[in-house]
Amino acid sequence: MTVHVPAxxxxxxxxxxxxxxxxxxxxxxxxELVSRHPELRRQLYGEDGxxxxxxxxxxxxxxxxxxxxxxxxxxxxxALSIVPAVAGGLKE
Amino acid sequence: xxxxxxxxxxxxxxxxxxxxxxxxxxxxxxxLLGSTRGGDRVVRRAVPCRNVHAASPDTRYQLDPLEIxxxxxxxxxxxxxxxxxxxxxxxxPARWSATDLAEAHWVGCSYVITRxxxxxxxxxxxxxxxxxxxxxxxxxxxxxxxxxxxxxxxxLEAISP
Numbered sequence: 001m002t003v004h005v006p007a008x009x010x011x012x013x014x015x016x017x018x019x020x021x022x023x024x025x026x027x028x029x030x031x032e033l034v035s036r037h038p039e040l041r042r043q044l045y046g047e048d049g050x051x052x053x054x055x056x057x058x059x060x061x062x063x064x065x066x067x068x069x070x071x072x073x074x075x076x077x078x079a080l081s082i083v084p085a086v087a088g089g090l091k092e
Numbered sequence: 093x094x095x096x097x098x099x100x101x102x103x104x105x106x107x108x109x110x111x112x113x114x115x116x117x118x119x120x121x122x123x124l125l126g127s128t129r130g131g132d133r134v135v136r137r138a139v140p141c142r143n144v145h146a147a148s149p150d151t152r153y154q155l156d157p158l159e160i161x162x163x164x165x166x167x168x169x170x171x172x173x174x175x176x177x178x179x180x181x182x183x184x185p186a187r188w189s190a191t192d193l194a195e196a197h198w199v200g201c202s203y204v205i206t207r208x209x210x211x212x213x214x215x216x217x218x219x220x221x222x223x224x225x226x227x228x229x230x231x232x233x234x235x236x237x238x239x240x241x242x243x244x245x246x247x248l249e250a251i252s253p
Binding site: 008011052056058089 | 119121123145148151152153154155157158160161162164173174175177179181182184188189191192193194195196197198199200201203224225226
């Protein structure tokens with residue numbers, strides 16, 4: 001499957017924006033990704049081993065939270081996008 | 093060290109400020125697509141997005157990640173990339189807030205903020221989210237350069253393959 005890496009994480013993938021990884025589930029793709037690029041682990045996961053709350057993962061056009069999360073099966077040709085949250089505001 | 097620069101066509105600059113006026117008293121938000129050059133960014137398009145912060149859209153903004161997925165896909169298809177974001181501060185300064193920093197996660201991208209005072213766009217400022225990563229991030233003032241028509245034509249000429 002294809003994994004799209006957002007600009008802020010590319011320093012941790014040798015500047016690769018797109019990776020092709022063998023995986024049967026979203027979780028396997030993530031495991032393979034951090035195994036190839038170990039510095040990504042602490043960018044994606046908190047100390048509790050869970051994905052950081054601001055890290056969104058979209059399988060094609062769907063949030064994996066609305067699917068089976070990391071157990072979501074993937075097929076050849078699927079695209080997983082890592083999308084850090086974009087938010088803020090004037091209120092302190 | 094000099095500030096980094098964010099180059100923006102005049103039409104896109106006007107459009108993102110008008111978006112802030114139209115959204116008032118809510119915060120507007122959107123994505124900046126373009127390219128990077130050295131440490132600088134060149135905007136081609138400022139794309140308005142929905143503010144999906146349901147509870148407090150007058151003091152907070154939030155983009156739908158799906159819009160970002162789709163815009164990045166569109167950008168890739170034409171050789172562009174996501175280079176930053178914009179939002180407005182209704183009746184507050186065009187400076188980043190503690191919330192803006194806490195909730196900014198795109199290190200290496202520009203964040204543009206426009207002050208909307210009583211419905212009218214006033215100053216627009218740009219900040220680069222810099223640092224090594226999420227745990228080392230900070231905003232640095234960025235030099236926002238609005239291109240006039242002649243400069244824009246020269247710019248397009250310079251980047252055409």
